[in-house]
Amino acid sequence: MKLKEFIHQNKTAIQEEKMSSKADANFEQLLKDKLHQPKKQKVVFLKFIAVAASLGLLIATFVWFNNQPEINKKQQQLLSNLENESVGKRLEGVYTFNDEYAKEDDKIIETLLSILHKDENTNVKIATIDALLKFPKNESIRKSFIKALEKEDVPLVQIKLIKAVSFLRENRAQKSLEKIINSEQTFPIVKNNATLAMAEIKK
């Protein structure tokens, strides 16, 4: 018989080699690992995360949009009170800020600092100092207290400011305090408070 003919007649037997049962078992595991469960689960899990994240983002955006006008409305009301001609309204504004605002709001603090320097009403100024003392780390507030102390001539406000810089242990206020202590126009009670504050700061 010719070689080619023999091979042709026994093609399958010559062509095939028996795969070991160990290899079969390995393949079943390999197939599962590569193309089935784990990958599928991962994809489903990732899809779930993606959907959840999208929903979360959507809800957060919705809540933010809904709350935004309310916050703006409140802030506008407060600013309008602080700038009102009526002393009562300005006081109401300061107390509202004192009671409701736990966070620093640049725009409101700027308005309160302006009140500290320019308002003509003692009560409003005193209430404002109390309100500003909520933020002892704010540098512009600390500087404003020192600046106000230099210019202020109303004894009650002077005492409030002296107590404020003493509470803040503001070293830079020493010059202003000395000026108050040495001034002949200063009320004795103010001088006493200034002397005590100076001693407190120097401790």
Next chain:
Amino acid sequence: MNTNQLIKQCKQNNYKAQIEVYNAYKNMMLGAALRILKNREEAEDIVQDCFIKAFEKIHHLKEDANLGGWLKRIVINKSLDIARSKDNFIITDELEILENEPEDVEDEISISTTVIDIKNCIYKLKDKYSTVLSLYLIEDYNHREIGELLNIKESTVRNQFRRGKQQLLKLIKNKEL
């Protein structure tokens, strides 16, 4: 399931269909890999990898395509890549002269020759001869296709085949004696 249905199910990543395809073609695939690599363990690993690769790429295959032929091409290409990477065989092109030896070699084999004899004798051949001979006689590639697979000229394939066949017949004859 017929082949068309099997391909369709495999495209849907059906585990049962994939196992059915594996069982239907694994031995043929192993034979093809083993004749090139001559290492059973390595050939089994290659066959498994080729099935996975095939299932990943099966969406490229038409449903009426020859699944067995397609799988065989994958495993032969992969096995040749591995063999080349290990320098198992390097066939360089020869001068474009077809060896003009007459077909004087006796092509006849004894009636007592068994399939195992043929397999063993092919196995004993040098890698370059066993590969060309297997691709031509067993996998049914023609000389041009083998040339493309091995990146050599068709005339070189013909010469390698002729020499390989002579050696194979010699081995078979010695076995018979």
